[in-house]
Structures are given as structure tokens and as C-alpha cells.
Amino acid sequence: xxxxxxxxxxxxxxxxxxxxxxxxxxxxxxxxxxx
Amino acid sequence: xxxxxxxxxxxxxxxxxxxxxxxxxxxxxxxxxxxxxxxxxxxxxxxxxxxxxxxxxxxxxxxxxxxxxxxxxxxxxxxxxxxxxxxxxxxxxxxxxxxxxxxxxxxxxxxxxxxxxxxxxxxxxxxxxxxxxxxxxxxxxxxxxxxxxxxxxxxxxxxxxxxxxxxxxxxxxxxxxxxxxxxxxxxxxxxxxxxxxxxxxxxxxxxxx
Numbered sequence: 001x002x003x004x005x006x007x008x009x010x011x012x013x014x015x016x017x018x019x020x021x022x023x024x025x026x027x028x029x030x031x032x033x034x035x
Numbered sequence: 036x037x038x039x040x041x042x043x044x045x046x047x048x049x050x051x052x053x054x055x056x057x058x059x060x061x062x063x064x065x066x067x068x069x070x071x072x073x074x075x076x077x078x079x080x081x082x083x084x085x086x087x088x089x090x091x092x093x094x095x096x097x098x099x100x101x102x103x104x105x106x107x108x109x110x111x112x113x114x115x116x117x118x119x120x121x122x123x124x125x126x127x128x129x130x131x132x133x134x135x136x137x138x139x140x141x142x143x144x145x146x147x148x149x150x151x152x153x154x155x156x157x158x159x160x161x162x163x164x165x166x167x168x169x170x171x172x173x174x175x176x177x178x179x180x181x182x183x184x185x186x187x188x189x190x191x192x193x194x195x196x197x198x199x200x201x202x203x204x205x206x207x208x209x210x211x212x213x214x215x216x217x218x219x220x221x222x223x224x225x226x227x228x229x230x231x232x233x234x235x236x237x238x239x240x241x242x243x244x
Binding site: 004005006007008009011012014015018019022025026029030 | 067071074075078123126129130133134220221222224225228229231232235236239243244
């Protein structure tokens with residue numbers, strides 16, 4: 001299981017996943033606000 | 036005092052254990068390395084601090100139902116989005132630096148860590164510049180207090196991260212670290228990525244929602 005506090009590589013992968021999830025959330029919020 | 040014992044070579048006295056100087060080794064009950072365990076506990080405490088600030092933020096927005104930002108004020112979403120890209124790029128360059136030293140690529144290590152340092156400095160500079168041009172102060176409204184509180188708390192973390200990165204940069208240029216020994220990059224790296232993750236949450240809450 002991914003543990004961002006185990007190594008730098010896992011912390012970076014965790015960051016990428018968080019960025020993707022928040023990117024999708026931001027896109028949804030921006031679209032909903034524009035409607 | 037075993038530590039002070041002097042071995043008597045040539046007298047046939049062998050006790051079957053190695054010569055040891057200094058205090059006894061600290062007991063380690065955890066399977067996690069001490070450096071990583073320290074960073075883990077530190078980051079958990081950091082999450083609690085940010086949690087307190089987010090509680091204040093959601094209190095005025097959800098419980099109080101106050102408008103965000105305060106009436107008559109604006110916050111530059113575009114500039115913050117640009118700054119987010121800069122900070123995310125710095126994590127990529129830091130990962131590049133760490134991957135480079137693992138592959139014994141010293142040039143990649145230096146270029147990666149220096150890029151990370153400059154990107155981090157740019158982020159902080161843009162944020163300070165944003166503060167200068169915002170047109171409202173923390174004392175003006177509850178929204179202003181929370182805005183400066185949350186972004187300022189994060190900015191302080193970026194400053195700490197930059198201090199760590201400066202140390203790593205100097206050590207990298209002095210020839211420290213190797214494919215076998217690079218804990219000095221790995222642990223500050225975890226902290227820097229954490230600061231990045233926290234910024235994504237701060238950006239989403241403060242600028243987008």
C-alpha cells in the first residue's frame with residue numbers, strides 16, 4: 001500500500017495522485033460555477 | 036564501563052564482541068528508521084496545525100455563512116493558479132534530483148535541487164507580491180484574517196522547506212550524498228512534497244471554492 005511517509009518516491013507519487021484528484025475537483029467546481 | 040575497556044591484544048583474551056566507544060546505542064523499538072519516524076510524527080503534528088486553521092476557515096464560511104471573500108475584496112485566482120503550477124513543478128524537479136543521485140548522476144542532482152530551490156523562491160516571491168497588491172489587511176475582516184492566516188501558515192512552511200533545500204543544495208555541491216546514502220535528500224523531500232499537497236488543499240479551499 002502507498003505510504004507517502006515511507007520514502008521520497010512514495011511521497012511524490014502521493015502528491016501526483018492528490019494533484020490529479022484535486023485537478024478533477026477544481027474542474028468540476030469551475031464548470032458548476034460557470035453554469 | 037564497557038565503553039572505556041581497552042582490548043588486550045596478544046594476551047589471548049577474546050570476549051567475542053567488538054570494541055565499542057561512546058554511549059550505548061539507543062534502543063529502537065520501531066521498525067521504521069528514526070529519521071523517517073521523526074518526519075512522520077512531525078507531519079502528523081503539521082496536519083493538526085493546518086486542521087485548526089481550516090476549522091476557522093470552514094466555521095466562518097459554513098457555520099457563519101459569511102461571503103467569501105469579504106464584500107468589496109477580490110483574491111487573484113489566476114496568479115494563485117500560476118503559483119500552484121510553480122510549486123508542483125518544484126516537486127517534479129526535486130524528484131528528478133533524488134532519482135539522479137540514486138542513479139549516481141551528480142549533474143542531475145545539482146540541476147534538480149537548484150531548480151527546486153529557485154522554483155520554491157519564486158513561489159514565495161509571487162505570494163509576497165500578491166500580499167502587497169491585495170488591498171486588504173488581516174485586521175479588516177474575519178475573511179481577511181483567515182486568508183492571511185492560512186496562506187501565511189503555508190508560506191512559513193515554504194520558508195522552512197526552502198531552508199532545508201538550501202542545506203541540501205550546499206551539500207550537493209560539496210559532493211555529499213551517494214546512491215547508497217541519500218537520506219539527507221529523501222527526508223526533506225518528503226517534507227517538501229507534504230508542503231505541496233497542503234498547498235493544493237489551501238488553494239482549492241481559499242481560491243476555488
